Amino acid sequence: MEKRVGEIICQELPYVHVLSSKKRGEHCDYCFDRVGKLKTCSSCHVLKYCCRKCQQSDWKLHKLECKCLKNVPPAIMTESICMFLRLLIRHKNGDHEKIFNDDPLWGRSFQDLMSHSSDIKKDEKRNNQFHHIMDVLSKLIGSSFELPSTEILWEIFGKMLINSHSIQDQEHKETLGIGIYLGTSKLDHSCDPNAVFTFSGPEITIRAVRQVVKAEPQQVFISYIDTNRPSWERKQELKERFYFDCQCSLCTTKCQQIDCLMTSIKCPNSECNGFIGLKRDGKDNSVWPCGKCKHAPQTTKMIEQLHRIWDASCSHKIRLDELFKQGDMKFTLDFAEEKLESLLENNFYKFNSNLIKIMEFAKDACIQLEFWEKAANYAEKVSEGILHTFPSVNITVGLSFLMLGKLQLYLDRTQKASKSLKVAENILRVTHGSDHALYQLLVDFQQQCCLLLGNSVHFLEQGKHKS
Ligand SMILES: [Zn+2]
Ligand SMILES: [Zn+2]
Ligand SMILES: [Zn+2]
Ligand SMILES: [Zn+2]
DSSP, X not given: OOBOTXXXXXXXXXXXXXXXXXXXXXXXXXXXXXXXXXXXXXXXXXOEESSHHHHHHHHHHHHHHHHHHTTSOGGGOOHHHHHHHXXXXXXXXXXXXXXXXXXXXXXXXXXXXXXXXXXXXXXXXXXXXXXXXXXXXXXXXXXXXXXXXXXXXXXXXXXXXXXXEEEXXXXXXXXXXXXXXXXXXXXXXXXXXXXXXXXXXXXXXXXXXXXXXXXXXXXXEEOSSOOOSOHHHHHHHHHHHHOOOOOSGGGTTTHHHHHXXXXXXXXXXXXXXXXXXXXXXXXXXXXXXXXXXXXXXXXXXXXXXXXXXXXXXXXXXXXXXXXXXXXXXXXXXXXXXXXXXXHHHTXXXXXXXXXXXXXXXXXXXXXXXXXXXXXXXXXXXXXXXXXXXXXXXXHHHHHHHHHHHXXXXXXTOHHHHHHHHHHHHHHHHHHHOTTSHHHHHHHHHHHHHHHHHHHHHHHHHHHHHHO
């Protein structure tokens, strides 16, 4: 069956989901709702629910888990440990063989998921993680139930690593937890996907962002990673985390065009307002010539210098992420602005993805510091930049324009706000659907805009009558 743009392709609840440990006590462990007063499980005193119904629905898995949780201090229960424990309980109950979805197109059992366990075993970091989890789990489980064989434990671990999705809150501001979705796991990755996924609590929804001629899993592609990076970085992450080589259009036929944008540096020809881009093939560093005047730096020294600046900008991003998480916003903003200045001096072009990312950190820090004016200026540049890179329907672009619109509305730039919110609306209606809480929030802002604009028109008209 064909799916038009914005139509739901698949919607499902997770096979297993776990609330992030940071959110425990704020959100319900089952439905992820944020409510004032949560009821604590009277037996383990760890899990907390918004209502009796959620507690009852969770009991199938929590019954055994509850026993285990009594054996350890809650602090060591990280998401991966909780997740693994729940998967083991599912396994013990024989659920790994069951297909929960009635639709044969989307039905899949946990047993059928990819595990890449042989690749994962060779990876030292993963190996350590596995042994750490098993150490904790064996203490936790004690004699509550019998563990499957080591081979099966590796299989489950691999399936968990490869198939876990982080579950975002409705405004995509925070990660609420992780989940494994059996139907969704049938979908392959593309850096230029024809579908997107969103969450409402732990429920996942897949929607078409381009026409899908046949809505069967082999024809539907979602993106597993943040795609606003050049192809070599995307490929590396996909290889390291999911063990495959991406062959999507952005990584093959459109590679030059998109990489050139994402790594854009002002054309060295002072007469030209175009840009050149970076190219990396294994260890081989080179440049894409300017699209306008065909100019390109010639000496190896100059080319290597450009790549070094790019690598430095990558480490600034990582550092900013750490700083932002540590919470010192003034320091984060100062650091971001210092780096922005130096990247602009080094001729980073306005569409350069690292320049945009660093501006995003500056914007987010400004919002935390309530520097609204500055935040709006950064938000404007960020939104324009990513819209240029991702002109088709893209959640990040939609969210960026929504934030820009909110800031402009707050600063009484109502006309501009109305335009930004319209861009956001056109995107989020497709990606989230008009019933989603985020879309409703957007509509509220649009109504505020209308009211303000309507009032000023009314006001002007009154003025005219008087004269
Ligand atoms: Zn609940
Ligand atoms: Zn309990
Ligand atoms: Zn790709
Ligand atoms: Zn040029």
